[in-house]
Amino acid sequence: MKQEVVGLAKVMGKGVPAIFDSNTGHAREEEELYLVQAWVDGVNLQQYLKRPLSIEGALKFTLSLARIVERCHGSHVLHRDIKPENIIIDPSGELFLVDFGIAWLPPDDREGDHATRAGQELGNRFLRLPEMAAGQPRDDPRSDVTFVVGILFYLLTATYPRTLSFGGNGLPPHRHLREAFPVATRDDPRMLRLTSLFDVGFQFTPNFRFQSAGRLIERLEEILDPMPTESTAVMTTAIERYQEMMREHETAKRHTILMSMREAAVAFEQRIRTLAAAQHIEPIMMAGSPLRENDAWVTTIRFRQITGGTEVMAYQKVQLDGADVICTSRVDGTPCDYYRGPAADSLRLIEEVGRHSGAFFAMVLDAFVRKVASRRSFLKLIE
Known part of the structure; x- marks a missing residue:
């Protein structure tokens, strides 16, 4: 709980509930800890999403989330548990990222040894990432960025991506679960750009994913702009030539x-x-x-x-x-x-x-x- 309070204090601002009071910094050993936080009146994303959003709606929502994550990373805080249950939407449509319970903080901001025990896996069942497995460093900001890509997939399909690699062919979610996208989304010219975004964002190896929240934000903003008509034929040819997903090696x-x-x-x-x-x-x-x-x-x-x-x-x-x-x-x-x-x-x-x-x-x-x-x-x- 001390970790969570420190993390919340570092990233306080738009999209993260404010802290009003806490005794975690001065409580005695036997004293019960408390935290007073701003109340966010709303529902979580899982409750909010009844059906897939339009491409424009999903992109705007994901942009808001990506900017919150970018600010967290700028304060050297990694959330590590981004999923629909930890995103709240208030009645005005503003979203909040909550539950920093397993957030990573720089060593200087930690109190004592609060490391996850050896053998435990971090992350969530919304999207399991290989770098969150037991024995890995698990302090990579690119993991949060990949979770945000997973949220975009969820908004467009109302389906959990679950894993980066399905079956023996190692297909990523957007290719293995292609039918989960509504027909109107699949037929939209912007789907070509979305496919290329997912091709990067769902790479199994972090070194080939988006290297920062800022890079992902650039791509999201780009897709919101009209696609140049000259590129359609080139993109169609490229899709025909595109090879199977790159292997883990x-x-x-x-x-x-x-x-x-x-x-x-x-x-x-x-x-x-x-x-x-x-x-x-x-x-x-x-x-x-x-x-x-x-x-x-x-x-x-x-x-x-x-x-x-x-x-x-x-x-x-x-x-x-x-x-x-x-x-x-x-x-x-x-x-x-x-x-x-x-x-x-x-x-x-x-x-x-x-x-x-x-x-x-x-x-x-x-x-x-x-x-x-x-x-x-x-x-x-x-x-």
């Missing part, structure tokens, strides 16, 4: 990610060939393109104007950087860093690379215009 997952990066690089090359052919420009790729360079796939292209002979040099790089993938390009010396996102999100990677191919080729055409204009100016000068 790190090496296998790394290989899967590198292969999805290569698919994105190949898709980029194919798109560039199509664009170049329409403008009578010959793209000459480096042999073996895209070329593997450690954890990156590089496409080096020499564009040659078929009629005029003018040439432009360019390259595209898709690189693995820890838990993220970074995409960069350069045309005739002009650099462009255009995407950074979770490495496990191959759907989004292919979408962004496909979208950038048009902007990339526009830069190539601009480079041709500048070179031809410069050559004409030089010839006039000679004359």
Whole structure:
């Protein structure tokens, strides 16, 4: 109880019930402890949710929860038990995160040894996480972020996700329980973005999930915006190519990610060939393109104007950087860093690379215009 009072005091603010009084800091050994907290008039999320919410409603609700969690983490407090029963909605629709009974606090904020006994599993039956098992450190903020992703799934399906890996195929909840999503949700164009969010958020290994509440908030806010129409065809193709969920073993997952990066690089090359052919420009790729360079796939292209002979040099790089993938390009010396996102999100990677191919080729055409204009100016000068 002393732990809970300290944790609540550290995160006091919007979305967490205020503390009015407590004797935990000065009570004698035999004295009964008490805590006086603000009363939240409402129902918990399990009682509140009668049927799945719309995509917009679920995203807004999850955003509110994610911001509370982000503030908790900013105060170095991990809740570790986020589930529908611990989320209360008041009559105005405001939500509160309650029950910090098994919250993790920094060592300096603890009184005595309040560690969970060896052999005990933390977390809950709403969504069991492997890092909460007995013998694990269990002080990873990414666990709370994964619980928030589980809440989003629950809001959209009215179904508990339960586990990150179902059956021998190791399917995550959103793929194993796909039929739990209402038809209207599955048919919504935003479902493509939701799928890519769950692909990251429900990764078995924390290193490939969202690395902070802030990163999850960015994705939630992004899905609330209209999806670009140009990306629909690219996303549809990507879904058809998307492979089975990456296995628990790190090496296998790394290989899967590198292969999805290569698919994105190949898709980029194919798109560039199509664009170049329409403008009578010959793209000459480096042999073996895209070329593997450690954890990156590089496409080096020499564009040659078929009629005029003018040439432009360019390259595209898709690189693995820890838990993220970074995409960069350069045309005739002009650099462009255009995407950074979770490495496990191959759907989004292919979408962004496909979208950038048009902007990339526009830069190539601009480079041709500048070179031809410069050559004409030089010839006039000679004359």
